[in-house]
Amino acid sequence: MKVTIKVNGVPYERDVEPRTLLAYFLREACALTGTHVGCDTSSCGCCVVVMDGATAVKSCTMFAVQADGHEILTVEGLAQGGALHPIQQAFWDKHGLQCGYCTPGMMLTSYVLLKHNPDPSESEIREGLAGNLCRCTGYQNIVKAVQQAAEAIRQPAAAGK
Amino acid sequence: MKRKEDPRFLQGKGHYVDDVTLPGMLFMALVRSTYPHAEIKSIDISEAMKVHGVKAVITGKDLEAAGLGWLPTFHGLDKQMVLAIGKVLFQYQEVAAVFAETRAAAADGAEAVQVDYEPLPVVADPFTAKKDEVILRPDRETKTNHIYHWEVGDRDRTARAIEGSPKRVRQRIWFQRCHPAPLEPCGCVAEFDTMGRLQFHVTSQAPHVYRTAISIVTGIPEDKIHVMSPDIGGGFGNKVPVYPGYVCAIVGALKLGRPVKWIETRTENLTSTGFARDYHMDIELGATPDGRLTALRVSTAADHGAFDAAADPTKYPAGMFGVVTGSYDVPVAHAEVDAYFTNKAPGGIAYRCSFRVTEASYAIERAMDILADELGIDAVELRRKNFVKKEQFPYGSALGFTYDSGDYHQTLEKALETIGYQALLKEQAEKRARGELMGIGFSTFTEVVGAGPSKHFDILGIKMFDSAEIRIHPTGAGIVRTGAKSQGQGHETTWAQIVAEELGLDPQNIMVEEGDTDTAPYGLGTYASRSTPVAGAAIATAARRVREKAKKIAAHLLEVGEGDVEWTDYKFQVKGVPARSVTMKQVAFAAYTNPGPNEPGLEATNYYDPPNMTFPNGTYIAVVEVDRETGEVTIRRFLAVDDCGTVINPLVVEGQIHGGLTEGFAIAFMQEIQYDADGNNLNTNFTDYLVPTSLETPHWETANTVTPSPHHPIGAKGVGESPNVGSPAAFVNAVIDALSPLGVRHLEMPVTRDKVWRAIRDAEAGKT
Numbered sequence: 001m002k003v004t005i006k007v008n009g010v011p012y013e014r015d016v017e018p019r020t021l022l023a024y025f026l027r028e029a030c031a032l033t034g035t036h037v038g039c040d041t042s043s044c045g046c047c048v049v050v051m052d053g054a055t056a057v058k059s060c061t062m063f064a065v066q067a068d069g070h071e072i073l074t075v076e077g078l079a080q081g082g083a084l085h086p087i088q089q090a091f092w093d094k095h096g097l098q099c100g101y102c103t104p105g106m107m108l109t110s111y112v113l114l115k116h117n118p119d120p121s122e123s124e125i126r127e128g129l130a131g132n133l134c135r136c137t138g139y140q141n142i143v144k145a146v147q148q149a150a151e152a153i154r155q156p157a158a159a160g161k
Numbered sequence: 162m163k164r165k166e167d168p169r170f171l172q173g174k175g176h177y178v179d180d181v182t183l184p185g186m187l188f189m190a191l192v193r194s195t196y197p198h199a200e201i202k203s204i205d206i207s208e209a210m211k212v213h214g215v216k217a218v219i220t221g222k223d224l225e226a227a228g229l230g231w232l233p234t235f236h237g238l239d240k241q242m243v244l245a246i247g248k249v250l251f252q253y254q255e256v257a258a259v260f261a262e263t264r265a266a267a268a269d270g271a272e273a274v275q276v277d278y279e280p281l282p283v284v285a286d287p288f289t290a291k292k293d294e295v296i297l298r299p300d301r302e303t304k305t306n307h308i309y310h311w312e313v314g315d316r317d318r319t320a321r322a323i324e325g326s327p328k329r330v331r332q333r334i335w336f337q338r339c340h341p342a343p344l345e346p347c348g349c350v351a352e353f354d355t356m357g358r359l360q361f362h363v364t365s366q367a368p369h370v371y372r373t374a375i376s377i378v379t380g381i382p383e384d385k386i387h388v389m390s391p392d393i394g395g396g397f398g399n400k401v402p403v404y405p406g407y408v409c410a411i412v413g414a415l416k417l418g419r420p421v422k423w424i425e426t427r428t429e430n431l432t433s434t435g436f437a438r439d440y441h442m443d444i445e446l447g448a449t450p451d452g453r454l455t456a457l458r459v460s461t462a463a464d465h466g467a468f469d470a471a472a473d474p475t476k477y478p479a480g481m482f483g484v485v486t487g488s489y490d491v492p493v494a495h496a497e498v499d500a501y502f503t504n505k506a507p508g509g510i511a512y513r514c515s516f517r518v519t520e521a522s523y524a525i526e527r528a529m530d531i532l533a534d535e536l537g538i539d540a541v542e543l544r545r546k547n548f549v550k551k552e553q554f555p556y557g558s559a560l561g562f563t564y565d566s567g568d569y570h571q572t573l574e575k576a577l578e579t580i581g582y583q584a585l586l587k588e589q590a591e592k593r594a595r596g597e598l599m600g601i602g603f604s605t606f607t608e609v610v611g612a613g614p615s616k617h618f619d620i621l622g623i624k625m626f627d628s629a630e631i632r633i634h635p636t637g638a639g640i641v642r643t644g645a646k647s648q649g650q651g652h653e654t655t656w657a658q659i660v661a662e663e664l665g666l667d668p669q670n671i672m673v674e675e676g677d678t679d680t681a682p683y684g685l686g687t688y689a690s691r692s693t694p695v696a697g698a699a700i701a702t703a704a705r706r707v708r709e710k711a712k713k714i715a716a717h718l719l720e721v722g723e724g725d726v727e728w729t730d731y732k733f734q735v736k737g738v739p740a741r742s743v744t745m746k747q748v749a750f751a752a753y754t755n756p757g758p759n760e761p762g763l764e765a766t767n768y769y770d771p772p773n774m775t776f777p778n779g780t781y782i783a784v785v786e787v788d789r790e791t792g793e794v795t796i797r798r799f800l801a802v803d804d805c806g807t808v809i810n811p812l813v814v815e816g817q818i819h820g821g822l823t824e825g826f827a828i829a830f831m832q833e834i835q836y837d838a839d840g841n842n843l844n845t846n847f848t849d850y851l852v853p854t855s856l857e858t859p860h861w862e863t864a865n866t867v868t869p870s871p872h873h874p875i876g877a878k879g880v881g882e883s884p885n886v887g888s889p890a891a892f893v894n895a896v897i898d899a900l901s902p903l904g905v906r907h908l909e910m911p912v913t914r915d916k917v918w919r920a921i922r923d924a925e926a927g928k929t
Contacts, residue, residue: 041847100392126856
């Protein structure tokens with residue numbers, strides 16, 4: 001089946017098997033390997049991408065054909081003009097990653113969380129990230145990173161202080 | 162210092178094995194056994210070969226014919242089937258490999274392979290195995306399920322001491338089977354290049370050992386094997402063993418003349434790759450009435466599954482279990498382990514643990530609480546009374562270790578003060594008076610890490626040294642390569658910092674490279690908290706060699722004899738004349754442009770053979786509330802005070818502790834690979850084998866004390882595993898402390914809500 005999916009602003013027109021998962025479409029048809037796959041049961045969230053700017057989806061639980069005509073943001077599209085997105089900067093500053101495998105999904109879930117709630121409390125952040133597993137960090141520094149990112153997005157001028 | 166490796170991970174540019182794509186690459190899928198124990202009557206591949214895109218199917222018979230039917234396990238004491246030959250020994254065992262043009266076609270092909278099984282009686286636990294009514298491994302010389310007996314200490318003296326002790330406690334403690342479950346599953350890409358050389362990308366914590374093992378198994382000369390371990394999405398011990406899938410991928414690549422990729426699914430990861438623990442421990446302590454330990458005895462039945470694939474050093478089949486005397490000055494002790502085959506997945510790997518240290522630590526820390534309870538002594542007081550004292554180091558333990566350093570009293574007191582123990586005790590007393598269940602749990606553990614001294618430690622005969630090679634470039638930048646392999650531990654930052662500190666250079670310009678066997682010096686890899694104790698020591702030693710060489714060049718530049726030059730304040734100066742000095746950067750340039758009478762260049766290599774292990778330690782305190790109606794446990798506070806010697810990067814160390822505590826929390830409360838009595842695996846994915854999310858993971862409080870290791874070049878000890886080794890006992894001790902007014906003495910992990918609820922219900926029923 002032919003699909004056209006805009007990924008990070010670039011339209012990808014590809015012929016796919018109907019059963020192709022969005023995760024493998026991104027990884028193999030678009031060669032965007034920042035989206036990871038860590039389980040078979042939609043549990044881990046390593047594959048989370050953003051659909052149409054404001055919805056976090058687990059791309060291993062969606063067929064590529066379901067994303068036909070939609071816009072997808074992957075981790076490769078977060079940084080703009082060579083500058084890290086405030087979420088990326090915050091994960092770096094707060095040591096919110098170790099092996100890096102969950103990191104793309106974790107950041108994109110945070111991206112959507114902050115779109116809907118620009119000033120989340122710690123418990124709102126923990127609830128918002130509960131669909132993303134991390135085996136390395138224990139989440140505490142990820143929570144701090146999301147707090148820093150929230151502040152930086154709300155007050156760009158004060159960012160990095 | 163922030164981590165140097167992060168920018169690529171943050172931008173989706175990490176390079177993991179599944180990101181490797183080669184022209185003409187095939188995909189492999191494995192057919193796995195549906196039975197835990199069964200004879201294979203026949204395997205029919207005809208339907209599979211008809212699946213569009215399927216290129217080949219191989220079975221155990223094919224491999225056996227090629228002399229590749231079996232794979233030696235790491236310690237060299239057993240072998241494991243690559244693909245089942247004649248019978249299967251555990252559910253999900255590898256039975257056939259299917260090679261196809263796409264990932265999906267390979268999966269379809271695997272579905273289409275028809276295997277006819279004749280079920281055999283199942284042995285699902287070591288106590289049944291012990292009876293030898295069903296012999297699982299007739300392929301072995303000795304017709305028994307008993308694998309080995311290992312013991313250490315003085316059996317007779319310990320028996321006499323225990324029998325003569327005024328107070329004795331005994332407890333059966335099971336450290337349940339669990340699984341490291343790194344988020345990136347295991348996998349590989351195998352390719353034979355135009356020169357016939359194996360290019361092997363693999364998720365390996367020990368790439369050099371893989372190269373040697375692959376050469377031994379396949380007969381491919383070692384120079385014709387190039388192992389590349391790229392970025393690894395967590396390992397925790399799971400990526401130490403060589404798995405059957407790797408051998409199959411190599412065979413497929415050779416047979417079909419095309420690259421082959423195999424990436425296991427989460428289910429395959431949880432059901433067939435290295436599990437951890439599964440130790441049934443009977444521990445006994447003897448003590449005086451006032452709580453002075455007189456003896457310790459522990460006897461363990463270990464469930465090793467279908468093959469003895471425990472990744473322990475050859476001379477230590479039960480790993481470092483001898484550290485079971487913990488932080489306490491036990492006069493006499495005896496420990497023994499008997500291991501058995503069962504119809505379960507093979508493994509027994511060191512899950513964030515230095516070879517069975519977690520089991521040992523859990524046993525002694527639980528037993529100390531049980532003893533305190535029976536003596537009516539405060540659990541803290543009992544520990545204080547029996548700690549090895551600061552002045553006793555180096556301390557020779559009853560089971561043969563020489564503890565390098567520690568100040569257990571200081572670490573404990575710091576923890577008590579930080580958490581406000583007295584106030585907590587007061588609050589607990591008030592709550593107990595109201596019938597509320599609040600618990601305070603301690604774990605004052607000692608670990609043994611950094612394997613290890615070559616006279617004791619080897620894997621496949623290879624001594625457990627590690628290595629570093631440092632090259633300083635003309636501009637003062639440099640590269641360091643080691644035989645270790647980061648899986649998220651931050652080596653690219655920490656190693657650069659060690660070199661920078663030793664040589665007075667900018668860590669931002671010290672590149673770190675690991676995981677490529679063509680370029681890195683031979684090393685045994687990263688597991689068992691050995692990176693900093695062994696590879697870190699190799700880096701510091703190699704850096705000091707660079708400095709020695711640099712000193713000669715500095716003498717030439719300063720126009721004095723070498724004896725008149727000193728290294729001070731990160732530069733070389735003429736002794737006592739600070740005005741006459743040169744920096745390492747200047748010396749580096751001169752090494753290539755004006756070395757004088759010296760050999761040009763500025764580099765050094767070191768293979769570091771550690772003189773002893775290092776002994777990190779800590780005091781962990783958990784404060785919990787238990788809901789009497791529902792059995793729900795709430796972690797109110799958790800404090801970890803660690804002593805890992807010299808800290809190189811506080812950010813990295815804190816991150817390691819947070820992560821390890823979270824894994825310990827998971828083991829204590831939610832994780833178990835369960836098998837039913839018929840040998841069926843009940844925890845085959847993340848909906849049944851639980852990983853804690855951000856929601857239930859507690860807030861971690863951390864602090865530290867610093868007692869440097871006297872024998873390590875920079876005094877560091879290794880920290881990655883302490884939190885996973887130390888925390889389960891603190892959690893369980895806290896829950897039992899909360900339940901102690903009801904008379905509950907022990908619960909097995911995972912301490913789930915229903916277990917707690919049942920314990921409360923039973924205790925209350927017993928009272929009425």
